[in-house]
Amino acid sequence: MGIRYNVKDFGEFILLQFELDSGVIDPSELEEAVAKAPPLPGNKGVVISGRGPIWLFAALCHKYHPSQWVATYDPRLGAVVVETHTKKRRVGEVISTTLQE
Amino acid sequence: MGIRYNVKDFGEFILLQFELDSGVIDPSELEEAVAKAPPLPGNKGVVISGRGPIWLFAALCHKYHPSQWVATYDPRLGAVVVETHTKKRRVGEVISTTLQE
Numbered sequence: 001m002g003i004r005y006n007v008k009d010f011g012e013f014i015l016l017q018f019e020l021d022s023g024v025i026d027p028s029e030l031e032e033a034v035a036k037a038p039p040l041p042g043n044k045g046v047v048i049s050g051r052g053p054i055w056l057f058a059a060l061c062h063k064y065h066p067s068q069w070v071a072t073y074d075p076r077l078g079a080v081v082v083e084t085h086t087k088k089r090r091v092g093e094v095i096s097t098t099l100q101e
Numbered sequence: 102m103g104i105r106y107n108v109k110d111f112g113e114f115i116l117l118q119f120e121l122d123s124g125v126i127d128p129s130e131l132e133e134a135v136a137k138a139p140p141l142p143g144n145k146g147v148v149i150s151g152r153g154p155i156w157l158f159a160a161l162c163h164k165y166h167p168s169q170w171v172a173t174y175d176p177r178l179g180a181v182v183v184e185t186h187t188k189k190r191r192v193g194e195v196i197s198t199t200l201q202e
Binding site: 027028029030031034053054055057058059061062065070071072074077080082083090091092093094 | 128129130131132135154155156158159160162163166171172173175178181183184191192193194195
């Protein structure tokens with residue numbers, strides 16, 4: 001099962017990028033893929049980015065829901081906040097920080 | 102903001118189908134879209150189905166995370182469980198019940 005995670009600290013949030021070795025993932029690999037995702041500090045936001053199915057994003061969002069907020073990266077828009085536990089960020093907010101190198 | 106929800110009870114779980122009136126949604130509409138999603142019983146699973154962006158699925162999964170389990174419907178595979186609070190369903194399990202009429 002090939003999934004690699006890359007973590008980058010942007011101060012207010014962590015960018016968690018995943019990459020599927022073969023470009024695809026089977027649902028039978030989901031549990032292990034989520035388990036392999038690194039622990040992240042709970043006092044920051046998390047932006048999840050990568051090319052993968054909706055159910056992979058959804059499972060990763062659930063893993064990180066103790067974080068301050070969670071966003072998913074949409075290549076057309078930027079990082080869209082999908083859940084938040086802080087008044088600093090609203091659901092639906094688009095984080096405009098450039099996330100690419 | 103046009104999103105419509107359709108709820109169908111399959112016994113073990115509720116199928117929640119959404120439909121975007123214009124086929125698209127802007128992140129600024131996400132909070133309202135999630136608020137419009139109907140309350141569902143917490144003692145069943147929830148399968149979320151529809152054509153929409155990852156961030157809409159992720160926000161809806163978060164709304165329903167008190168449910169027994171949450172799955173997202175993948176047209177190629179079926180409903181894939183992304184989070185569970187019961188031993189009856191595993192993360193990554195594909196619900197094979199036919200969900201279409």
